[in-house]
Amino acid sequence: xxxxxxxxxxxxxxxxxxxxxxxxxxxxxxxxxxxxxxxxxxxxxxxxxxxxxxxxxxxxxxxxxxxxxxxxxxxxxxxxxxxxxxxxxxxxxxxxxxxxxxxxxxxxxxxxxxxxxxxxxxxxxxxxxxxxxxxxxxxxxxxxxxxxxxxxxxxxxxxxxxxxxxxxxxxxxxxxxxxxxxxxxxxxxxxxxxxxxxxxx
Amino acid sequence: xxxxxxxxxxxxxxxxxxxxxxxxxxxxxxxxxxxxxxxxxxxxxxxxxxxxxxxxxxxxxxxxxxxxxxxxxxxxxxxxxxxxxxxxxxxxxxxxxxxxxxxxxxxxxxxxxxxxxxxxxxxxxxxxxxxxxxxxxxxxxxxxxxxxxxxxxxxxxxxxxxxxxxxxxxxxxxxxxxxxxxxxxxxxxxxxxxxxxxxxxxxxxxxxxxxxxxxxxxxxxxxxxxxxxxxxxxxxxxxxxxxxxxxxxxxxxxxxxxxxxxxxxxxxxxxxxxxxxxxxxxxxxxxxxxxxxxxxxxxxxxxxxxxxxxxxxxxxxxxxxxxxxxxxxxxxxxxxxxxxxxxxxxxxxxxxxxxxxxxxxxxxxxxxxxxxxxxxxxxxxxxxxxxxxxxxxxxxxxxxxxxxxxxxxxxxxxxxxxxxxxxxxxxxxxxxxxxxxxxxxxxxxxxxxxxxxxxxxxxxxxxxxxxxxxxxxxxxxxxxxxxxxxxxxxxxxxxxxxxxxxxxxxxxxxxxxxxxxxxxxxxxxxxxxxxxxxxxxxxxxxxxxxxxxxxxxxxxxxxxxxxxxxxxxxxxxxxxxxxxxxxxxxxxxxxxxxxxxxxxxxxxxxxxxxxx
Numbered sequence: 001x002x003x004x005x006x007x008x009x010x011x012x013x014x015x016x017x018x019x020x021x022x023x024x025x026x027x028x029x030x031x032x033x034x035x036x037x038x039x040x041x042x043x044x045x046x047x048x049x050x051x052x053x054x055x056x057x058x059x060x061x062x063x064x065x066x067x068x069x070x071x072x073x074x075x076x077x078x079x080x081x082x083x084x085x086x087x088x089x090x091x092x093x094x095x096x097x098x099x100x101x102x103x104x105x106x107x108x109x110x111x112x113x114x115x116x117x118x119x120x121x122x123x124x125x126x127x128x129x130x131x132x133x134x135x136x137x138x139x140x141x142x143x144x145x146x147x148x149x150x151x152x153x154x155x156x157x158x159x160x161x162x163x164x165x166x167x168x169x170x171x172x173x174x175x176x177x178x179x180x181x182x183x184x185x186x187x188x189x190x191x192x193x194x195x196x197x198x199x200x201x
Numbered sequence: 202x203x204x205x206x207x208x209x210x211x212x213x214x215x216x217x218x219x220x221x222x223x224x225x226x227x228x229x230x231x232x233x234x235x236x237x238x239x240x241x242x243x244x245x246x247x248x249x250x251x252x253x254x255x256x257x258x259x260x261x262x263x264x265x266x267x268x269x270x271x272x273x274x275x276x277x278x279x280x281x282x283x284x285x286x287x288x289x290x291x292x293x294x295x296x297x298x299x300x301x302x303x304x305x306x307x308x309x310x311x312x313x314x315x316x317x318x319x320x321x322x323x324x325x326x327x328x329x330x331x332x333x334x335x336x337x338x339x340x341x342x343x344x345x346x347x348x349x350x351x352x353x354x355x356x357x358x359x360x361x362x363x364x365x366x367x368x369x370x371x372x373x374x375x376x377x378x379x380x381x382x383x384x385x386x387x388x389x390x391x392x393x394x395x396x397x398x399x400x401x402x403x404x405x406x407x408x409x410x411x412x413x414x415x416x417x418x419x420x421x422x423x424x425x426x427x428x429x430x431x432x433x434x435x436x437x438x439x440x441x442x443x444x445x446x447x448x449x450x451x452x453x454x455x456x457x458x459x460x461x462x463x464x465x466x467x468x469x470x471x472x473x474x475x476x477x478x479x480x481x482x483x484x485x486x487x488x489x490x491x492x493x494x495x496x497x498x499x500x501x502x503x504x505x506x507x508x509x510x511x512x513x514x515x516x517x518x519x520x521x522x523x524x525x526x527x528x529x530x531x532x533x534x535x536x537x538x539x540x541x542x543x544x545x546x547x548x549x550x551x552x553x554x555x556x557x558x559x560x561x562x563x564x565x566x567x568x569x570x571x572x573x574x575x576x577x578x579x580x581x582x583x584x585x586x587x588x589x590x591x592x593x594x595x596x597x598x599x600x601x602x603x604x605x606x607x608x609x610x611x612x613x614x615x616x617x618x619x620x621x622x623x624x625x626x627x628x629x630x631x632x633x634x635x636x637x638x639x640x641x642x643x644x645x646x647x648x649x650x651x652x653x654x655x656x657x658x659x660x661x662x663x664x665x666x667x668x669x670x671x672x673x674x675x676x677x678x679x680x681x682x683x684x685x686x687x688x689x690x691x692x693x694x695x696x697x698x699x700x701x702x703x704x705x706x707x708x709x710x711x712x713x714x715x716x717x718x719x720x721x722x723x724x725x726x727x728x729x730x731x732x733x734x735x736x737x738x739x740x741x742x743x744x745x746x747x748x749x750x751x752x753x754x755x756x757x758x759x760x761x762x763x764x765x766x767x768x769x770x771x772x773x774x775x776x777x778x779x780x781x782x783x784x785x786x787x788x789x790x791x792x793x794x795x796x797x798x799x800x801x802x803x804x805x806x807x808x809x810x811x812x813x
Contacts, residue, residue, distance in 0.1 A: 013565060026376055030213040037342070037455075038376040041318050042238055042674065047598060048568035048773050063459035064375035064452075067525040069553065080562045091552035104563040105773045121560040133554050152793060 005058035006167070007066040011085045012077030013103060014046040017156040020181065021075065022053035024160060028169050028177040029057040039064040048105075050081055075163045077156055078102050079126045079139070086130070095136040097163045099155065100127060101143055138162050138201060145196055154186075154193035161197020171198070214379045216372040217242040219343035220282075220310055222379070223350025225252035228386040230277035230305065232256045233265040235644060236673035237284030238319040239373040240312035244282055245676075248685040252385035256685045258676055261613075261644040262287035266294045269307055274405060276397055277305040278354050285313040285326045286612070290645070292329070295363065299333040300415040301405050302361035302422075306354030310366045312373045315495045316522035319672070321593065321610060323520065325496035330365050330473035331503070334419050336426050337365040337473040338435075339451040340372060343379040345470065352435075360422055360429070365473075369495065371452045371522065423474055431478045435471040438483060445537050446487030448480065448500060448511070453493045456528040461537055475503045484509055491516060491535045495523050566601050571774040572749065572798035574714040574740035575599060575665050578636075579606040580770055580804065581721040587728060588629045590619035592637035592646075595672045595742075596665050599636075603771045607636065614645025621649070621658040632728045633660040639697060640670035640678040647700060653733055654704050661727045662735045665714075666697060667742040675745025701735050708734035715740055717803035743796060753797030754813050756790070761809040763788045767801040775801060 008025060012018045019040050026038045036057040054066045071089040076082035079102040086096065102123045121129075130137055140162055142155035149158075157178070164174050175191055182190045214222065221243050224232055232247050232254050234240065248256040259265035262283045269279035283291060288311045295309065311329070314320040330337035336356060338349040346368065353364040403411045430436060442463045449457050450469040457466070467483045469475065484490060492501045492513030501513040516531035517523065532538060569576050579599035582589055583606040591600060591607035592615060600607035609619060620635030637646050642664050650662060670676040677683040682694025701709055708730060712723040720738070727734050743749045757767075763786030767775055774795040777787045791801075791810075802810040 014567065015570070027213060030378070035378065036213065036376070039371055040374050041370070042241070042374055046567075047570060047595065047672075048565065050565040061377070062455045062462075063525045064371055064377065064455065065524045067459070067529075083556065083558070084562055086554065086556065090554055092554055093552060094554075102563075103773075103776070105568065105771070105776060120563050121558050125559060129556050129558070133556055 005056060005061065006072045007070050008055040008073045008075060008163075009052060009066055009071045009085060009089050010055070010075045011050070011052040011081040012156075013081065014049045014051045016077040018051050018053055018077065019046075021077075021156050021160055022055060024177050024181050025075075025163070026055050026057075027181065028174050029055065029167075031173045031177060032169050034058060035061050037061045037064040050084060052085060073097065073163060073166055075159055077142075077159065079123050079130075080104075080121070082130065083121070083126055086134075090134070092134070093136070094134065095138075095163075095166050096130060096134050097138045097140070097159055097166075098130070099142045099159060100139040101141075102126060136166075140197070140200060142197075145200065146193065149189065149193055149196060151189055154190055157190045157193040158197035158200070161194040162200055164194070164198050165201050210380060210382065212379050212381060213376050214343045214347070215242065215374060215376050216340065216343050216346045216368050217312075217374070218246045219346035219379050220350045220366065220368070221247035221250060222381055223347040224280045224308070225250045225254065225385045226347070226381070226383060227306070227351040227354040228252075228278055229254050229280045229354070231269060231272035232280040232282070233259045233268045234282035234310075235259055235262045235265055235287055236640075236670050236676040237287050237312075238673055239314055239368075239370040240282050240284045240287075240310065241673040241676065242373075243310060244685055250385070258678060258684055260679055262291040263293060266291040266298075266309070270294055270298055273303045273305040273307040275305065278307075279305060280308045280310060280350075282310040283312070284320065285311055285324050286320060286322065287311075288326055288329060289324075290613070295329070296333050297407050297412075298363050299335050300407060300412055300419055302415070302418070303357055303363060306357035307363045308350065308353045308357060308366055309363055310350070310368070313367065313369045313496075315369050318370055321612070323496060325499060326365070326367055327473065327499045328497060330367075331499075333363075334423050335362050335365060335473075336360065336429075336471065337367055339367050339470060339472045341451050341454045341468070341470070342372070343375070343377040346372065347379045347381060349470065356429070360426060362419070362422060367451070369452055369522070427474045427477060430471050430474055430476040433471060436476045436479055437466075437468050437470070438479060439466040439468070440486065441465050443486060444488050446483060446490040447493055448483065448490060448504070449493040450500065451495070453495055453523055453528070456523055456525050457493050459525050460529045461532055463541070464537065469500065472500065473503075475500065475507070477507050480504060480507065480509060484511070489536065491532070491537075493517060493523070493528060493531070496520070567598055568601070568771050568773055569595065569598050569604075570743050571772055571794050572743045572751070572796035574667055574738060574743070574798070576604075576770050576772065576798075577714045577717040577720045577800045577803075578663065578665060578724075578738060579604040580717065580800070581724050582606040582634065582636075583769075584721070585631075585724060585728065587631040587634050588623060589634045589636055590616045590623060592616040592641050594638040594641055594665075594670075596636065596638055603769045613641055614649060616641075617646055617649035617653055617660075617662050620660040620662065621653050621656065624658060624660045632731075634663060634728075635660055636663040636665065638671070639664060639666040639668065639680045640676075642697060643679050643695070650701065650706070650735075651704050654706055658733055659731055660733060661724075662733070663724075664697060664735065664737045666737050666739055669742045669745040671742045671745055675742065697737060706733055706735055708732050710734070710736045711739055712736060713740060714738040715798050715800060717800050743798075749796060751797035751799075753799065755795060755797060755799065755802055755810055756813050757788065758809050758811050761788045761807070762786060764807070767805055767810060770801055770804060772801060
């Protein structure tokens with residue numbers, strides 16, 4: 001495995017499982033024998049706010065936070081958050097693995113004059129902006145894949161599966177880590193979701 | 202993991218988990234605290250380690266530290282955990298424990314929140330160590346969290362003083378590798394029923410005649426601690442390029458090492474009192490020195506007091522948290538990179554991506570959850586246009602748009618006191634409301650409600666009882682009747698209504714907040730009455746202790762004109778379709794995250810929201 005530092009930024013909306021995804025990826029990297037540091041945010045922003053987890057692994061890691069423009073990969077559960085975080089952390093070579101869906105609660109859709117209208121960048125334009133700027137871009141219809149598997153809640157594991165292809169971490173380490181970190185009853189479902197995501201590229 | 206002998210070799214731990222493990226390694230007997238981000242995970246993890254320690258949530262931080270003090274007086278090791286602002290609550294016992302000293306080791310863990318990820322201020326609790334004249338450790342990763350926690354107990358006993366272990370969010374909530382080996386030592390000790398209690402009034406009764414003596418002892422102790430700071434090996438010097446030197450502590454050390462690995466370092470792990478000789482030596486050997494520290498110029502001022510003027514805050518902000526990029530820009534200003542390439546940053550030059558958006562991204566204010574029982578109360582309060590003194594918890598989100606129904610959030614337990622104080626000004630024609638959650642009521646609302654009754658105040662107190670401490674992750678409190686201790690748990694459930702009856706307040710209303718119309722009616726009734734009265738809501742949190750889904754599903758039926766009444770709940774499940782729909786006003790829909798609380802159905806006066 002090469003010794004250069006890998007920086008993975010995970011982002012999404014509070015409640016989407018960013019913290020769990022961070023656990024799985026960081027323990028998988030840890031099991032592979034690398035030095036590793038992570039940083040996550042708990043508390044208020046977990047309630048629907050914009051949240052991120054930083055994961056860094058390599059030969060020797062000091063800062064748990066990823067320096068600007070230095071993400072090796074961004075894993076995102078919401079396409080708007082992908083755009084938000086690429087602004088600070090991505091460079092042209094950053095690998096982007098993102099949901100193609102984005103969430104806007106109704107009330108935030110109001111304009112300044114207090115009339116309702118959806119004046120945000122729509123998800124279609126968001127996708128084309130990303131396509132224009134990043135050569136390694138994976139946009140997945142994770143919700144649909146998850147529905148086909150039978151549970152919408154595993155969409156984040158599907159995206160981890162897609163990201164896993166870009167790492168040197170072996171498949172059996174991923175599977176073992178997932179097994180250890182999800183509720184016992186959902187192990188099979190999550191493994192299925194991971195493999196589906198991994199095979200989706 | 203529920204083994205008493207553990208031979209963990211290499212672990213990937215958060216700082217909080219490592220602190221818990223360090224406590225277990227030191228044989229901590231009692232560990233107590235009140236939940237608060239970013240400190241909340243220390244006690245649950247310690248409880249799970251099942252080291253034999255008594256691990257409990259306390260009603261508030263002051264009580265917790267007092268319990269820890271008692272254990273220390275009983276010659277056993279005690280640990281108290283808190284977030285930065287919680288130490289204000291416990292500062293009364295802390296300041297005098299600094300005089301009495303300890304018997305069993307007493308460690309105060311304060312987890313600060315620079316950047317205010319989940320706090321109402323970003324005070325720098327390093328100042329408490331100076332204020333109380335007690336020593337302080339500042340770990341910079343999980344290994345140090347483990348080692349220093351354990352070491353802090355030894356220092357506490359050796360120097361007869363409480364010891365502060367100070368972390369920040371990026372230490373407490375960062376994972377890094379920690380190596381642990383050994384046993385949790387004191388398993389047999391709990392069975393020890395030998396009478397070892399000893400009275401020592403000159404040490405523990407702080408009446409003036411004894412306190413004056415103890416103050417002198419504390420000052421003398423500080424001198425010995427400076428020697429320890431110089432000679433213990435905890436504060437370390439790394440000489441590299443002697444042109445450039447950095448004095449730093451805690452998380453700032455990691456950012457500085459990341460950005461300027463070529464520099465020489467003086468790393469302060471035992472950061473109060475400062476190692477004067479080490480600093481003087483470093484200054485003699487290195488040409489250009491800067492101090493890198495988050496928040497206050499603590500090291501800088503202490504160094505200046507030694508007669509050594511070094512720069513620090515001239516290059517780095519005094520507010521917010523640091524990160525590698527802020528450290529880089531500060532060091533550039535300080536001339537550290539005149540002839541040097543900076544690590545990754547320049548390497549990536551030319552790879553910048555600039556995306557210009559046609560329209561803004563949706564803002565993401567934190568919001569109450571789908572089905573949160575607080576929603577209907579704030580929706581009703583907004584409609585009633587009353588002045589609302591608020592408090593600290595998930596329900597603080599009721600202050601944000603679209604609910605906008607809370608007018609203050611200052612300190613924990615403030616609401617009822619502030620409501621009393623505001624109501625007497627008659628600055629509003631409407632009756633004043635004070636609002637707080639159940640855990641906050643236990644923490645420090647009870648006293649102010651007694652004061653309100655005592656002083657004949659007239660306001661409406663609302664207690665949002667969701668049977669948990671929700672914002673910090675669902676911890677238990679006296680109202681839940683459960684606590685942490687893995688095997689010693691014998692806790693009692695305390696009834697909020699009985700407490701209020703006991704105070705002598707007769708007008709108490711209980712209401713189900715999932716019934717919006719009844720909630721509105723009850724609030725109106727309470728506000729119409731000129732008495733001090735209390736409204737208690739009684740729906741559990743939708744996340745803790747277990748996720749709730751009523752199983753009901755709702756949809757917005759055809760005919761809806763997009764009037765936006767339901768959207769004003771701020772419910773994350775009510776959404777607008779993407780893109781232009783052609784309709785004058787887009788019609789919202791309810792997505793699959795709805796848990797069926799039915800509040801929006803009651804709110805839609807046109808009856809377009811129906812159960813399916």
